[in-house]
Amino acid sequence: MPLATLPAPTAAPTDDALLARFAAGDRAALDDLFRRYRGVAYRVAYRLLGREADALDAVQDGFVNALTRLDRFCGRSAFKTWLLRVVCNAALDIGRQRRRDERVPQAPADPSPDRFGPDDEQLPADAGLERADLRRAIDAALARLPDPQRQTFVLHVEGELTYREVADALGISIGTVMSRLFYARQKLKDLLARYRSL
Numbered sequence: 001m002p003l004a005t006l007p008a009p010t011a012a013p014t015d016d017a018l019l020a021r022f023a024a025g026d027r028a029a030l031d032d033l034f035r036r037y038r039g040v041a042y043r044v045a046y047r048l049l050g051r052e053a054d055a056l057d058a059v060q061d062g063f064v065n066a067l068t069r070l071d072r073f074c075g076r077s078a079f080k081t082w083l084l085r086v087v088c089n090a091a092l093d094i095g096r097q098r099r100r101d102e103r104v105p106q107a108p109a110d111p112s113p114d115r116f117g118p119d120d121e122q123l124p125a126d127a128g129l130e131r132a133d134l135r136r137a138i139d140a141a142l143a144r145l146p147d148p149q150r151q152t153f154v155l156h157v158e159g160e161l162t163y164r165e166v167a168d169a170l171g172i173s174i175g176t177v178m179s180r181l182f183y184a185r186q187k188l189k190d191l192l193a194r195y196r197s198l
Contacts, residue, residue, distance in 0.1 A: 015079040022070075034063060037080060041087045043158040048091040048150060049098075050139045058094050062087030077168040084159045085169040088151060134195060141191035145184055152180040153188075 013021075013032070021029035038059065045058035066073075066086045073082050142150055155166045156177070163177045170177075 016075075019070075019073075019079065030067065033079070033083075037083055038063075040080075040159055041084065044084055044154050045087055045091040047139070047142055047154040047158050048088065049095055050143055054094050054098065055091070058087060058091035061090040061094070065090060078165065080159075081161060081165040081169050084155060084161065088155065088169070092147070092151070137192060137195060138188075141188050144191060145187055149180045149184040149187070152177055153184040156181060 013029075015033065015036075018029040018033050022033075041059045041062060042055055045062070046052065046055035049055050049058060062083070066083050069086070073079065142154070145153065152166055152170065155161050155169055156163070159166075161169065163174050163181075166177045167174045
């Protein structure tokens, strides 16, 4: 088949297009949005909570909250930014409830925060163990950050949000984002110092 007759690849619909389709009654558009952001939402919730079950609950609660409050999304920020804020709030609620219940955080059965991302099957066995050990150390170090620093760091790194998007999500200034990230990185650097020599 000549190249000129090949169909042009179709671009994925934008978030705005999916939201418009949903507003017009297309329920499948919401499924598309869920599939688009479930991985990053899980990684953010996992890094905030450190437990797979709690992270899954936070993602579910966050998506349900987003669905029931979709009319509150005014488009002042990107949909992803708004959604991650909702998931973040759900994760913080679960974390507060867990502290009230005085349960001790436990390592998740699946130490991978990439539940919805690529798997590790192609890694050698010892690389998988080293990676799991490093993840546990990162989780423990993140848990030692003050909540505002941890939330800011996780939204920026795991949520892949810009400084402006993090500021919008948290309702703080860019200067505050930069300050929190600076102190979070310094503390994480100290807490993870032994891994830098590996």
